[in-house]
Amino acid sequence: MGRLVPAVTRALDIMELFLEGDGTLSAPDIVRKLGLPRTTVHELVTTLAARSYLVPVPEAPGRYRLGVRNHQLGSRYAEKLDLAAEGRRVAQEVAETCDETVHMAILEDVDVIYIAKVDSTHAVRMVSANGRRLPAHCTAVGKMLLAALPEEELEARLEECGELVALTPNSVTGFDELRAELATVRNRGAAVEHREANPDVSCVAAPVRDSSGAVVAALSISVPMVRWSEDRERELTDLVAKGAADLSVRLGHRGA
Template sequence: MTDLSPEPSATAGGVRSVKSAERTIAVLEYLSSADHACSLRELATALSLPRASAYALLTTLAPTGWVDTDGAGRYRIGLRALRAGASYVEHDDVVQRAQPAMNELNNELGETVHLARLDGAEIVYLATNISRHSLAVVSRPGRRLPSWATGLGKAILAGRPWEEVDRVLPETLEPRTVHTFTDRAALRAELEAIRRRGHAIDEQESTIGLRCFAVALDLTSPPNEALSCSVPIVRLDPEREKTIVATLLRARTRILR
């Protein structure tokens, strides 16, 4: 017998949570972060769910479009989730406020422009204007990356006391490339340098061959969002970098007006 009853599992603010709802969210979040279609066994093991419960959830979600199945026992996130995510971005106040400046920045520089938000120890990409060049690396809206490995994340973290940053970050700072900060003392020094400089630089810390310039958007205190411009190193020289930073700072001013 499957375990889908609305069994209370925790309390928050005096309101009991529902175990089946928690499990449904866990399934959707796992599938949305997976880079491949997942088997029932894989999903149940990863989430420590009884296989019968996992199967019941998947067979409930599939007909509604939240989960897709290939008919061979593998599952991935469904089209309905895309619609929900697109709706979130379309109605987000910061995205609406930043988009005109992002369009202008993209038109002026011709490079990829990103808007992202801090979520725990990760950043989530909210909006992207793609480079007009054929050589470009793009992070689509909804993608998550470690905050300490990106210019966007470091720009946001630099606006917080180190004690708060230290609490948010995981115990081990996993690298994305050989250039990623994995030492806390070095990262702390980097965040202090960003505060003095006024902008962050991702020096191939997230993607080899790519340099990213980012500024925090002080729409809240401390900031939760940042704006960036990502450029392949082969298209950069000192003068070009100065132009990008200056244009990025002007775009931030426009957004904060």
């Protein structure tokens, strides 16, 4: 790895300060937060403003906010993002940690479609495939995605669905029961299903968000019941939440 350039490092440190608070800063704010000389900060801010990375705030003289050049760069980055590819990279990291099957899925109508998958190395593991489609209400990823929908959109999709089919005796088939489960998912921030899509498998899932904060996918860990326990559920719920958060950051999300 080559030598880091101090001036570039300082400029980037300044830029990253604007991710905090209300997104506006003055030169004295930057001096105080970074401990840099006033002359250095003035020169760097002047340069960044000249290149449209920072712009003055009209209603607050002496303060700056991020400029349009950052949006242009971010948009170009977003154009090159491949959700499935990024999802597989994170799924691989999660799978290496827990040695269980990890999926990422998106929602289409009231079904989920799996777009990334990394297998467990165990002889006993979940058998599935990319592109597989399942009723959302029978899966942890699906419940996570349904729970993220605005209420009116959720109700419209459920009305079009007509009925909730059962994949196993444990599948939810009542609309009121499903709504209650989705409320729990929202409060918890994660979803769990026990043998609802497969009689021998339980799953945990967490939401994946894009730069706008919208839920665009869900990441899950699937575990055969022979390796399932309450302790394992808690452990994997934390792990899948971290994986989903990491993937969200890669997609540009910077919320809590």
